[in-house]
Amino acid sequence: MTAAGGLWRNWGRTEAVRPQRVERPATPEAVQRAVQAAAAKGMRIKAVGAGHSFTGIAVAPGVQLDLEDLTGIVDVDLERGRVTLAAGTHLHQLPQLLRPHGLALTNMGDIDRQTIAGATSTGTHGTGGSFGGLATQVVGLTLVTGTGELLRIDETENAELLPAARLGLGALGVIVDVTIQCVPAYLLQAVERPEPLHATLESYVERSAGEDHFEFYWFPHTETALTKTNTRLPLTAGRAPLPSVGRWIDDELLANGVYRGVCALGTVAPGVIPPFSRLAQRLTGNRDFTDHSPRVFVTNRTVRFREMEYALPREAVPEALAEVRALIERRGWRISFPIEVRSAAPDENWLSTAYGRETGYIAVHRYYREDHREYFSAVEEIMVAHEGRPHWGKLHRQDADSLRTVYPRFDDFLAVRDRLDPERRFENAYLRRVLGP
Ligand SMILES: Cc1cc2nc3c(=O)[nH]c(=O)nc-3n(C[C@H](O)[C@H](O)[C@H](O)COP(=O)(O)OP(=O)(O)OC[C@H]3O[C@@H](n4cnc5c(N)ncnc54)[C@H](O)[C@@H]3O)c2cc1C
Incomplete structure (x- = not known):
């Protein structure tokens, strides 16, 4: 997100807008006054967070509320x-x-x-x-x-x-x-390993249920998944953090620095991508450490990309990923970013991608200077065929009609919206598309 000259842009550089007015309220009462003033003028108003959504969900052409x-x-x-x-x-x-x-x-x-x-x-x-x-x-x-x-x-x-x-x-x-x-507060013991893709897919459902936090990355053009298994431990178990040099080499130099160069090179010479992917999966993903939970969950992402992520019924993930793999091979695309596979427990929030079902996530990425559209739309077709629900903050092409079919409480949500925002004070183009007028 930047605010140079009043222009707001999101992190993924997919959206930009010059709001008519930017306000920076410091109290709840100031937020209230800002909404009332916008209503009096018939203007739309929207709070923006850190601008890390890839969709236009945070775009505020009227009054933008900056809550810094x-x-x-x-x-x-x-x-x-x-x-x-x-x-x-x-x-x-x-x-x-x-x-x-x-x-x-x-x-x-x-x-x-x-x-x-x-x-x-x-x-x-x-x-x-x-x-x-x-x-x-x-x-x-x-x-x-x-x-x-x-x-x-x-x-x-x-x-x-x-x-x-x-x-x-x-x-x-x-x-x-x-x-x-x-x-x-708790510690996480992290075990990161390269493993054969087919075995990882076969064990994905079981490991997602059995481990505290299991996920894997698959670099297209390779046979290997980089698995991450994090186990929760009490603080008394003691930290065994990564040495800061090792962490810097893995997370900054390799994951961000070298990667940025290859992504940039890949836009003009896509042939470098498969060999680099094979090298990347050999050099990364074989380490053990134990640290405070935020230090294990969170990584630093400095290479800019675009992302689409779908939530599927968890048992559909292995088949859907195999279809994505076949698709990439069939089309001959060179994909530099790994595909990330995660999971979540069912929950009760009406518009949660995990509403009412054991959920698995498949996320595809593309370097921001590459055209993501053909890849994302073809992957999206696979996800939709598996009753997928798109992440609200990541790129997708669904609208209110298609979303209603995968969210059983969709109309209940709209009824709450009618009650709390009858004049559509908080609407923007994205919300009009995904929720309807
Ligand atoms: C590099 C990167 C990594 C990411 N990793 C993950 C990940 O691991 N898992 C995942 O699920 N997602 C991930 N995301 C997506 C990201 O978490 C979401 O898009 C999130 O919404 C961004 O938060 P934000 O503060 O930037 O909100 P914004 O994108 O600025 O806003 C999102 C929405 O929240 C609304 N909003 C903000 N503040 C308020 C408020 N005070 N009141 C009402 N509405 C408000 C905005 O109006 C908008 O509708 C990632 C995104 C990026 C760029």
């Missing part, structure tokens, strides 16, 4: 292990904020640049067959509705709105704070 001044801890309930965070708090701020209270998030995605409200609103998830995405950790939130009302939603107040509001796509209001159910 609405960060930090609002309240801690030590007895229940709950923390209320101002909506603009970035995930990377959490370890420092939670450490004094001995708390941590129960699961996290690959990066921590996002804001808590942005990440939960789009269904950001990590991996773990028995663990839900970030929105499942939300036990309450406060939002400003389309009519400018400050509304608390939790188990005791307006509880019936929780399954919609925890993961609301920014369509129900501007969230000013989020209450998260945390867990006592």
Whole structure:
């Protein structure tokens, strides 16, 4: 995201907009005033997080609310292990904020640049067959509705709105704070291994259920999967972190630096991609370490890419991935980015990609200077045939009609939207497409 000359761009460089007005409220009351002022002028208004969605979900052509001044801890309930965070708090701020209270998030995605409200609103998830995405950790939130009302939603107040509001796509209001159910801080023991792809696919469903956090990457043009198995341990187990030089070589030099060069070269000489992929899978993915959970969950991504990710019924993942592999071979594409496969527990949030089913995720990526469209659309056809649900923050071509068929509570969500935002104060082109007018 950049704001040079008033131009806002998302991280993936797929969206850009020059908002008519940018406001930076520092209190919930200031957010309320901003929504009321926009309503009085008949303008649309939208909160933006860290701009890490690849879709146009955060695009705000009218009033853009920048919540960089609405960060930090609002309240801690030590007895229940709950923390209320101002909506603009970035995930990377959490370890420092939670450490004094001995708390941590129960699961996290690959990066921590996002804001808590942005990440939960789009269904950001990590991996773990028995663990839900970030929105499942939300036990309450406060939002400003389309009519400018400050509304608390939790188990005791307006509880019936929780399954919609925890993961609301920014369509129900501007969230000013989020209450998260945390867990006592813990360590993760990470085991990363190259393994044969076919055996990994065969064991994927079982390992997703049996391990705490299992995922794998497959570099197209190779026979190898890089598996990551993270096991939760108490703090008393003791850290055995990666030496910082080793971490730098793996995560910065290889995963980002060399990779950036190859991706750039691959755009003009695609032939370099298969040999590099074979080299990359030989050099990476064979290490063991134990560290604080955020240091294991999170990686640093500095090579810019575009991404599409679909949630499938978990047992469909091996077949769907085999179809993607056959597709890449048939079309002769040279794909430099690995395909990432993860999992999540079923949950009850109406627009969660894991709503009501054991879920597996398949994510495809492309370097941002390459044209992703042909690859993504062909993969999307495979995903849709397996009853896939697209990640709300990652590229896809679905609309309200097709999404209604894979989300049983879709119309219930729309009814809540009608109630909280009758004038469509928070609408933008993306929301019109995926939710309808
Ligand atoms: C490099 C990279 C890695 C990623 N890794 C993962 C991953 O591992 N797992 C995963 O699931 N996703 C991942 N994502 C996707 C990302 O987590 C989501 O798109 C997330 O929404 C981005 O959060 P953000 O703060 O940038 O929100 P934005 O993209 O800025 O906004 C997202 C939505 O939230 C709304 N919003 C923001 N703040 C508020 C508020 N206060 N009130 C109401 N609505 C609000 C916006 O209006 C918009 O609708 C990744 C993205 C990138 C670029």
